[in-house]
Amino acid sequence: MTSKLDSKIPEGNLEQKWTKYRSTVPLVNPANKRSLEIIIVGSGLAGASAAASLAELGYKVKVFCFQDSARRAHSIAAQGGINAAKNYQNDGDSTYRLFYDTIKGGDYRAREANVYRLAEVSANIIDQSVASGVPFAREYGGLLSNRSFGGTQVQRTFYAAGQTGQQLLLGAYSGLQRQVGTGNVKMYARHEMLEVVTIDGKCRGIIARDLTNGKLERHFGHAVLLCSGGYGNVFFLSTNAMGSNVTAAWKAHKKGAMFANPCFTQIHPTCIPVSGDHQSKLTLMSESLRNDGRIWVPAKKEDAQALREGRIMPNDIKEEDRDYYLERRYPAFGNLVPRDVASRAAKERCDAGYGVNKTGEAVFLDFAANTLRYGKIEANKKGIQNPSQEQIESLGKAVVKEKYGNLFDMYEQITGVNPYEQPMMIYPAVHYTMGGLWVDYNLMTNIPGLYALGEANFSDHGANRLGASALMQGLADGYFVIPYTIGAYLSKEIMTKAISTDHEAFVEAEKNVQDTINRLLSIKGSKTVDYYHKKLGLIIWNQCGMARNEAGLKQAISDVQALREEFWSNVKVPGDANSLNPELEKAGRVADFLELGELMCKDALERKESCGGHFREEYQTEEGEALRDDENYKYVAAWEYFAGNKWELHKEDLIYDNIKIAQRSYK
Amino acid sequence: MEKNLNLNLKVWRQKNASDKGKFEEYKVNNISTDMSFLEMFDVLNDKLVTEDKDPIAFDHDCREGICGSCSMFINGQPHGPKQGVTTCQLHMRSFNDGDTIVVEPWRASPFPVIKDLVVDRSAFDRIISAGGFISVNTGNAQDANAIPIPKENADEAFAAAACIGCGACVAACKNASAMLFVSAKVSQFALLPQGQPERHQRVSEMVAQMDLEGFGACTNTGACSAECPKGISLTHIARMNRDYLAASLSSNEK
Secondary structure, three states: OOOOOOOOOOOOOHHHHHHHHHHHOOOOOHHHHOOOEEEEEOOOHHHHHHHHHHHHHOOEEEEEOOOOOHHHOHHHHOOOOEEOOOOOOOOOOOHHHHHHHHHHHOOOOOOHHHHHHHHHHHHHHHHHHHHOOOOOOEOOOOOEOOEOOOOOOOOOEEOOOOOHHHHHHHHHHHHHHHHHHHOOEEEEOOEEEEEEEEEOOEEEEEEEEEOOOOOEEEEEOOEEEEOOOOOHHHHOOOOOOOOOOOHHHHHHHHOOOOEEOOOOEEEEEEEOOOOOOOOOOOOEOOHHHHHOOEEEEEOOHHHHHHHHOOOOOHHHOOHHHEEOHHHHHOOOOHHHOOHHHHHHHHHHHHHHHHOOOOOOOOEEEEOHHHHHHHHHHHHHHOOOOOOOHHHHHHHHHHHHHHHHHHHHHHHHHHHOOOOOOOOEEEEEEEEEEOOEEOOOOOOEOOOOOEEEOHHHEOOOOOOOOOOOOHHHHHHHHHHHHHHHHHHHHHOOOOOOOOOOOOOHHHHHHHHHHHHHHHHHHHHOOOEOHHHHHHHHHHHHHHHHOOOEOHHHHHHHHHHHHHHHHHHHHHEOOOOOOOOOOHHHHHHHHHHHHHHHHHHHHHHHHHOOOOEOOEOEOOOEOOOOOEOOOHHHHOEEEEEEEEOOOEEEEEEEEOOOOOOOOOOOOOO | OOOEEEEEEEEEEOOOOOOOOEEEEEEEEEEEOOOEHHHHHHHHHHHHHHOOOOOOOOOOOOOOOOOOOOOOEEOOEEOOOOOOOOHHHOEHHHOOOOOEEEEEOOOOOOOOEEEOOEEOOHHHHHHHHHHOOOOOOOOOOOOOOOOOOOHHHHHHHHHHHOOOOOOHHHHHOOOOEOHHHHHHHHHHHHOOHHHOOOHHHHHHHHHHHHHHOOOEOOOOOOHHHHHOOOOOOOHHHHHHHHHHHHHHHOOOOO
């Protein structure tokens, strides 16, 4: 471990670390809290829950989001559910099991102490959400319902139809708005953070741009929390919202915060396939569908060919001619293997020539078998003797509709195909980024006073995140971790008076932002921002996507460098800096992605092993499974930035005292 | 099957809140029926930028029909001709070759235009701040299963909570009433045991804020619910009216 990376993991047994630490972390008395200011960037699950909780404690909070309302942060789009070790199903779940599943699911590249804490507080999140009025799905007895997700063998996922993220975010948002109403939180919507201000090595504020009139604003804070989400949009096509970006985290990185494991990105197996060049984003079909959907491709290549040419329909293919490849390769977990495994398996079949749509990049997700099973159960419940096939189908469809109705509707709107009649077609797409700003146990980056929460940090999911764990982590960080851990820093800041934003550090930071904006507007080249974004996305998808290799990554690095140079000499940004200018906003974000893209490839090149979402073709078993190298790569790769896009690697060794590391098997 | 369309667009252009604004006409060609309505706008904007013209500003983010950002008034209907979808989920297969499509921003005085099709909907946030919450501080919660909630109540609360806050209800209403939006939140909490302690106070304060923001009165035309992309039901307005009356009649509440 290099001296620059102190993870500050408390001493003691794993089970007691958090409880003990929580009880000994220094406190800030209520009177002092009133004079301490906290800036929060991003209003998703992590940002909204942190803002509400910190304001309730008495801190003065400012929240910034680029959307027109805090409620629109992209957490809203999370579909399937949120994990918690409640063991309501009596199926053997426990804090330890959730901890173990998460570490294993992350392919042994996450910190034990952080993940154990996450599992510990998971149950509180459900309690808190229900208390704030989140209408989770319930059984007829009035108690909460659960479902299964990938990478686990217990039912621990709480959900609200296919809109769990929406319901949880609206819960956190209502808590946030309540504090806005009391004046404890000041909300800055349609504002984008464009620089971090540091004074004497400590983070002291930000520069933000009011997107409606282009004015740059200086804001002081005793601490700054980046809750700005992940960087999946580096790929251009992803399940992220159009505005999701890395800019806040990247500006912090360039000010000295280390960026950890950038190559750990998650490709989600069940998304609607790309339909054409016009595509602006990809849409996820929730992992919860894998509870009831069976994934298959034709067993015969000629059938796949006929499907691609539209000569036959999927239902024409007989049962014995179908290859349920996940059930075949992974009998123990079947269709519920983790996301990275399911994605690679789909790519493997499609690369081998078994893809089922016109591009050859799609597999089927089929609900027919389970629709019939549900239909029979319903017929039994209703006492229908000898139900007809049609009755069974219609009863079954009603059950499927209740569970996944909104997802099926969305699928039909996008593709024009009715998934109740035809199996869905799906293909993997970029969904989540496990990498992010390096943080210690307190969620503080290596810049004192600068924190990163939720997807913006790297800490809990290792090399692959399990389904329904992102919502859990965002809310854990915001509701139950930061309110305690921030005391360790702020208790020493009570004598720090608010620093005037006339301070030279603010003046200089604002000038940097202004210079970048002026530069972007003055290029007046010939290609649009999207043109460069699409090109970048394709490079990263092809060379740093589901499979990577040395030659490809080296090529990608030079391609990204060349593209970046072209961008800065030929991009065309219309309009001016003094009004609403979405093209200018995009240009700034793409400029940052063009730097991050290089670092992702560099990190992927450096990590000469396969683990989780990072699959290096040179390192695989004979059966094509990922081959980890614990001897040499059991570390967090934290990159330090130097001017001119140079980086230095720092390693934080991962220590497993409580889990015996093994090859990850879902067979 | 996929087809290509040539279309005429009439789009509202307005530089800022004080500008008078006017329609401008654009032609777009070779639009695939597989495109979403917003992707068609992407194509148009790309063309405008290339031609050194000012691209059209519009709100959008998730493009999955859940964030509530997109807000176009298309051919006289919020979110366009299709029922139950937001503009981002409206696909070009709902249109025909040669169609003229008129696109305007939400028109309601509590939603002032910022630029082109972008309006300021912060009034909704202020209504939520006035009472659209359950006052429970982090850490105060009891076990989530301590109070069973009848499934039908939970389901109905969820149906209300599915509101995405896009403002289509206001745009659809001839009075620019926000009753559907406000009642969805009031109703969600009124149906849950956790929402009972503040039930009367909540409805009074949210309605007061709604009036303060300048939203119009409800005259029961039902246009809001008919145009709501999430199918929020008028029942919630009825429930809110009952609660509001009860709150006004009870002496210990303001």
